[in-house]
Amino acid sequence: MTSAALRLDQAVPAYRREARDETSSDGRPGLSVTIRNLEKSFGDNRVLKGLDLFIPSGQFVSIVGKSGCGKSTLLRLLVGLDKPTGGAFWFGPHADEKPDSSAVRVMFQEPRLLPWARVLSNVEVGLGPARREPGARDRALSTLHGVGLGDRKGEWPSVLSGGQRQRVALARALVSHPRVMAFDEPLGALDALTRISMQGLLEQVWRDQGFTALMVTHDVAEAVMLGDRVILIEDGVITLDLKVDIPRPRRRGSPEIAALEGRILDALFKDQRASEGA
Amino acid sequence: MSDGLLAKRARGFVPWALPVGLLLIWEAASQLGIISGRVLPAPSAVAAAGWRLAVSGELFVNMGVSALRAAVGLVIGGTLGFVLGLTNGLSKKAELITDTLLQMIRNVPHLALIPLVILWFGIDEAAKVFLVVLGVFFPIYINTLHGIRTVDPQLIEMGRTYGMTRFELFWRVILPGALPSIFVGLRYALGFMWLTLIVAETIAATSGVGYMAMQAREFLLVDVVVLSILIYALLGKLADSTARLLERTCLAWHPAFQSK
Numbered sequence: 001m002t003s004a005a006l007r008l009d010q011a012v013p014a015y016r017r018e019a020r021d022e023t024s025s026d027g028r029p030g031l032s033v034t035i036r037n038l039e040k041s042f043g044d045n046r047v048l049k050g051l052d053l054f055i056p057s058g059q060f061v062s063i064v065g066k067s068g069c070g071k072s073t074l075l076r077l078l079v080g081l082d083k084p085t086g087g088a089f090w091f092g093p094h095a096d097e098k099p100d101s102s103a104v105r106v107m108f109q110e111p112r113l114l115p116w117a118r119v120l121s122n123v124e125v126g127l128g129p130a131r132r133e134p135g136a137r138d139r140a141l142s143t144l145h146g147v148g149l150g151d152r153k154g155e156w157p158s159v160l161s162g163g164q165r166q167r168v169a170l171a172r173a174l175v176s177h178p179r180v181m182a183f184d185e186p187l188g189a190l191d192a193l194t195r196i197s198m199q200g201l202l203e204q205v206w207r208d209q210g211f212t213a214l215m216v217t218h219d220v221a222e223a224v225m226l227g228d229r230v231i232l233i234e235d236g237v238i239t240l241d242l243k244v245d246i247p248r249p250r251r252r253g254s255p256e257i258a259a260l261e262g263r264i265l266d267a268l269f270k271d272q273r274a275s276e277g278a
Numbered sequence: 279m280s281d282g283l284l285a286k287r288a289r290g291f292v293p294w295a296l297p298v299g300l301l302l303i304w305e306a307a308s309q310l311g312i313i314s315g316r317v318l319p320a321p322s323a324v325a326a327a328g329w330r331l332a333v334s335g336e337l338f339v340n341m342g343v344s345a346l347r348a349a350v351g352l353v354i355g356g357t358l359g360f361v362l363g364l365t366n367g368l369s370k371k372a373e374l375i376t377d378t379l380l381q382m383i384r385n386v387p388h389l390a391l392i393p394l395v396i397l398w399f400g401i402d403e404a405a406k407v408f409l410v411v412l413g414v415f416f417p418i419y420i421n422t423l424h425g426i427r428t429v430d431p432q433l434i435e436m437g438r439t440y441g442m443t444r445f446e447l448f449w450r451v452i453l454p455g456a457l458p459s460i461f462v463g464l465r466y467a468l469g470f471m472w473l474t475l476i477v478a479e480t481i482a483a484t485s486g487v488g489y490m491a492m493q494a495r496e497f498l499l500v501d502v503v504v505l506s507i508l509i510y511a512l513l514g515k516l517a518d519s520t521a522r523l524l525e526r527t528c529l530a531w532h533p534a535f536q537s538k
Contacts, residue, residue, distance in 0.1 A: 079439055101441045112436040116454040116531040125450075128441040158533045172440075 030058040030212035031091040031099060031179040033078070039086030040073050047073045049236035050087065060206055060213040062227030064220055064264060070236045071216045075182045078214070079106040091180055102128050102176035109185040111165035113157040119168055120144060120153035126172035143175040144168070147201065163194035167201070174205060181206075183215040187222065196252070199226060203248070220268075224260045225250055232267055240267050319501040324508065327501035336490070341509060344479065344486040347403065348471050348513075351410025356467060359415040360460070363422025367456070368448075373423075380419065388412040389477055401482035406475065413474035414467035421463025425456030458532060461525045468517045476510060487513075 033055040040048040047070040055061050065071045076082045078089060091099045105126070113122045123140040124131050144150050147167040157165055166186065173181060186202070187195045203226055206213050217223050223230045224244055232240035242264065246256045301321050307313045308320030315323065331337035362380070366373040388409060399405035429452050437451045479488020487506050494502035529535050 081435060081439065106439055108432070108436075110432060112432050114433065114451065114454070116457075116529075117450070125437075125440050125442075156531045156536070158531065158536070 028177050028179055029210050031103065032057045032093065033089065033091055033180060033212060033214070034095070035074075035078075035087070035089040037087035038074070038077065038084055038089055040070070040077060040082065041085045047236055048077075048084075051233075051237060053231070053238060055212055055214065058210050058212055060203075060226060060228045061215070062223030062230045063214060063216045063233060064218070064223050064230060064268075065233040066268065069233045071233045072184055074233070075106065075184050075214060075216055078180075079104055079182050081106075099179065102130070103179045104182070105173040105176065105178035105180070106182040106184065107169055107173045107186045109188045111157070111162075111169040113165055113168055113172075115157055117157075118153065119149065119155050119157065119160070122157065122168055123171045123175055126175040128176060130176065140171075140175050143171045146174070146205070147171045161194075163190055163198060166190060166198065170201070170205070174209065177209060178211050180212045181214070183213065183217075185216055185218060188218060195222070202226060207248075220261050220264050221252075221257065223264070224257050225252065230260070230264060232264060240264065316498075316500060319504055323501045324504050327499070327505050331490075331502070331505070340485060340487050340490045341513070344475060344488070345513065347406045347479075347486065348410060348475050348517075351407045351475070352414050352467065352471050354407070355411035355414035356418050356464070358411070359418030359463070359467075360422050363419045363460075363463075364426065367423045367426025368452075380416075384416050384420075388474065392478065392481055396482050401484065405482060406478045406486075409474045409478045410471055413470035417466035417470060418460070418463040421459045421466070422456065425459030425463075426452060428459065429455035458529055461521065461529070465518060465521050465525075468514070468521055472510060472514045472517070 033053070035051055035053040038048055038051040039046070051070075051074065063071045063074070073082065077084050088095070090097075091104065113119075114125065117125070120137070120140055123144050124136060126143075127133075127136050127140065130136060141150065141153060144153055147170055149164060149167055149171070152160065152164065157168065160168065166189075170186070183202070187198050190198060199222060202213075202215075215223070215226060220230075224246075227244050230240075230242045230244060231238055232242075242260065244260060246254075246260075250257060304313070304318075305321045308315065308318070308323075313320075319327075328337065362376065366377060391412070392409070395405045395408055399408060433451050433455065434447065437447045442450065475486075476488050479486040480492050483489040483492075487509050491503050491506035494500075494506070526535050
């Protein structure tokens with residue numbers, strides 16, 4: 001089983017992914033993400049306890065962990081919705097360089113579309129201040145076509161299905177050609193079949209656009225299916241960092257995927273048994 | 279095809295069947311002498327009174343005066359309520375300063391102020407408009423405040439992650455999110471607007487539909503009294519329909535207003 005060679009990376013910035021297409025079609029390759037000793041407390045509750053992580057440009061990282069382990073908090077810090085209480089993180093090679101505001105985008109479990117805006121206007125929200133530039137509408141429309149909903153541009157979000165709404169949310173996040181995408185359980189609320197087709201779509205846009213992706217998920221199979229690397233966060237620190245060397249396109253339910261999934265579940269399960277015994 | 283059309287037409291008539299039926303029964307009862315004309319005039323007598331007053335022009339003058347009072351009061355009170363609702367909804371500090379006073383005023387029945395208002399403003403236009411302003415202010419204030427407070431925080435967070443300015447956040451997320459509640463306030467306000475006006479006009483006025491009704495009572499013109507009441511019903515229905523139409527247009531995105 002050489003194609004599924006696994007490697008456990010405990011030392012954090014240990015490897016760099018082999019340079020994929022560094023110049024994506026629009027000349028905005030993904031940015032690397034560097035996280036140093038990141039801490040976040042809510043009152044007395046320390047959610048992140050000095051987290052270190054380096055994600056090379058263009059890598060797809062899946063983050064798994066039990067509820068309350070701090071994985072969503074990590075994403076919220078990275079996209080600027082919360083402020084860290086300690087440590088630092090930066091995008092790109094230089095700690096003191098700030099990427100432009102549209103470089104980092106987030107997609108939530110809920111689509112969070114504006115119910116009072118048509119589908120196309122919702123996608124245009126993703127352009128930010130560039131919304132008023134000439135050609136903005138065309139960019140939004142072509143992104144909407146990219147997620148397969150070009151013909152629904154004039155609809156209200158309320159008439160779309162859950163999966164379609166999430167596609168619109170994806171188009172909104174992608175329209176500014178982000179260099180880092182944070183997914184907070186983006187498929188968590190979808191039914192199983194819609195999930196599978198959305199996973200395919202996520203993988204496709206990631207390959208096309210070349211952004212760096214961080215995806216928090218509860219679904220270990222999904223984490224292995226999509227990720228170049230799976231990270232397990234427990235109690236505010238990284239306890240497992242697993243490279244997924246299965247070539248793409250990956251086949252759902254293949255033995256390699258099942259083996260990796262088993263390893264990650266074991267790590268989660270062992271911890272649970274230990275804490276129950278204590 | 280024609281069957282469907284027919285059914286659609288028929289459904290348009292259904293809401294009117296009951297009022298029209300009652301009117302016919304009423305007319306018949308009056309003609310047969312079951313209801314005395316001194317207690318309740320026949321619909322035909324009311325219509326005749328309406329025609330008489332319309333020809334003399336008195337009817338339209340009084341309706342115009344009442345409608346103008348209602349409109350001026352609604353615009354002033356509605357604007358004040360809306361602006362204060364926005365301010366207090368968006369700023370905790372503003373709410374801390376003004377809300378206690380507003381809640382105290384709200385709990386005074388505004389019609390109880392009539393004696394005081396007459397002392398202040400006499401029986402001028404200002405008295406009526408002032409009372410209407412008080413009547414419409416609170417429904418709009420409270421519902422605007424509530425609407426702003428209950429805007430989905432997830433949408434506000436979304437707006438922030440996409441770099442919306444404070445103005446954009448207000449204009450594209452908060453205000454549209456509060457709009458359904460603001461419309462509820464507007465429709466309540468319209469009810470209070472007519473109620474206040476009727477009472478104010480019957481107590482202290484020299485013109486208007488309420489004044490017309492009071493004058494008629496003096497001269498035992500029951501038909502004119504009934505006519506006045508019907509006109510209030512009509513004006514109220516008109517205001518409510520306008521508000522509904524506005525609501526339907528502004529909230530077309532809302533599943534509750536989508537036909538299908």
